[in-house]
Structures are given as C-alpha cells and as structure tokens.
Amino acid sequence: MIYIIYIALVFMILGLFFAGFRFIKGPTAGDRTVALDTLTTILVAGLVVLAYIFQRYIYLDVALVYAVLGFIGVIVIARYLEGAL
Amino acid sequence: MNTVYDIIGAVLILVGSIFLFLGGLGIFRMPDVYNRLQAGTKATTLGGMSTILGVGFLMVDTYWGWLVKAIIIVMFIAFSNPISSHALARAMYKRKRYPLITSDDENMDAYREVDENKKKEEAL
Numbered sequence: 001m002i003y004i005i006y007i008a009l010v011f012m013i014l015g016l017f018f019a020g021f022r023f024i025k026g027p028t029a030g031d032r033t034v035a036l037d038t039l040t041t042i043l044v045a046g047l048v049v050l051a052y053i054f055q056r057y058i059y060l061d062v063a064l065v066y067a068v069l070g071f072i073g074v075i076v077i078a079r080y081l082e083g084a085l
Numbered sequence: 086m087n088t089v090y091d092i093i094g095a096v097l098i099l100v101g102s103i104f105l106f107l108g109g110l111g112i113f114r115m116p117d118v119y120n121r122l123q124a125g126t127k128a129t130t131l132g133g134m135s136t137i138l139g140v141g142f143l144m145v146d147t148y149w150g151w152l153v154k155a156i157i158i159v160m161f162i163a164f165s166n167p168i169s170s171h172a173l174a175r176a177m178y179k180r181k182r183y184p185l186i187t188s189d190d191e192n193m194d195a196y197r198e199v200d201e202n203k204k205k206e207e208a209l
Contacts, residue, residue, distance in 0.1 A: 002143065004095045008102035008136065015109025019125070022112045030118045030177045037169055038112050038125040041162065042105050045136040048158065049098075052140045060154045063137075067158060071165040075172055082176035 005049060012046050033077050040070030094142035101135030104128050117185045118177050126170040133166075134159045 016039065023035035044067045051059035079085045111124025141155030186193050 002091060002095055004099055008098045011102040011106040015106040018109040018113035022121070028118070028182070030173065030180070030182065031121060033173055034118065034121045034125050035112055037166075037173070038108055038129050041129040041133045041166065042109065044158070044162070045101065045105060045133040048137045048140050048155070052143060057148065057150065057154075060151070060158065064154070064158050064161065067161055067165070071169055074169040078169065078172035078176045082172075082179050 005052060008049060009046070012042055012049070015042050016046075029077075029081060033074060033081070036077075037070075037074050040067070040074070044070070088146060090142050090145050094139040097135045097139030097142065101132045101137075101139060104132030104135065106132075108132060118182060119174060119184045122170050122174055126166055130162060130166045133162050137162075 019035050019038045019042065023032055023039060026032045026035060044063050047063035047066060048060060051057070051063065076085070105128075108125050108128035111128060112121050115121045115124050137155045137158050141152035144151035183197055184194055
C-alpha cells in the first residue's frame, strides 16, 4: 500500500467540495450542469482510487458504468436546455 | 516493493489529483459559464486520465487486467468529456447567455453579430 493515495483522496475531496458548492449555489441551470459534469469526472477517478484501496478488481466496472451514465445524463440535460428535446 | 511501476504510478496519481483539485477550484472561482467550462472540463480530463492510469500502473505487477481496464476508462473519458463540454457550450450560446467580454477586441465574439442579424432577418 502506498500512502500517497490518501493525499490524492484529500485533494479529490477538496475538489468535490468546491464543485458541490457551485452545484448548489450556481445562478443558472447551465452552471449547475457544468458542475455536475465536473463532479462526475472527479467521482470516477475517486472510485478507481477506492478500488485500489480496497484491492477489488470488480470496482473498476462500477467506475466505468458511472462514467457512461454521467455522460448520458449531461448530454440529455444539455439537449434539453438547448430546446431540441 | 518499490519497483519502477510504483514510482510511475505514484507520480501520476499525485499530479492527477492536484489537477482534479484545480478543476474544482476553477469551477468555484471563475466568473462566467464559459470560463467554468474551460476550467472544469480541461483540468478535470487531464486529472482523471492521469489518476486512473496511475492506479493501473500501481497494480500491473499483481494483475495485468488493471492496466487494461484503466486504459479503457481513460479512453472513454478522453472521448466523452469534450463532447459533453461542447454540447453544454452550444446549449448556453443558443439560450443567449453570451460570454463576458471586457476587452475592446470585436473579433472575440464575432459570431454574436451574425446571430443577432439572423434573428432580425427572421423577424422581418
């Protein structure tokens, strides 16, 4: 086990905190959707780091499925904001 | 214990997590939707790719499948993140939230004049 992974987790949690603040406060729907995109990507990296900490190979599949679902969600919200849906 | 793969993986994870933190900070600090898109998408793409590849390098001695699946996730992030950021910027521009411009350069948002003229012609 390499202890630098816990330093990485601290940085990711700080990034999640700032992006989550923008997700709650953001003035328009576009700001909230941008914050949701950032939160999804940080959470995918965090899930991979957690898979290393718990030494479970199968958790990488969870990260991949979460990346796909977050991407589809952001695309659908963007198309709705554009007025094409 | 400390092979060369461990050192590569640790450096990649540290750099990637710092870029993820900077992406979150940019989302929090930037003044405009487009600036937030820049900070929150580019920095987060690099940080996520670097962190996931680092975990793959750390575990490649135990089982090589970690590196293969990490490369699959990295390729998916590299393909999907620019698409979602482009769709968001396009949606925001079509909702007429134009970028904040403080300089006098008229070529910075040159499409805006075309857009407004088109709307005027449609109204006539």
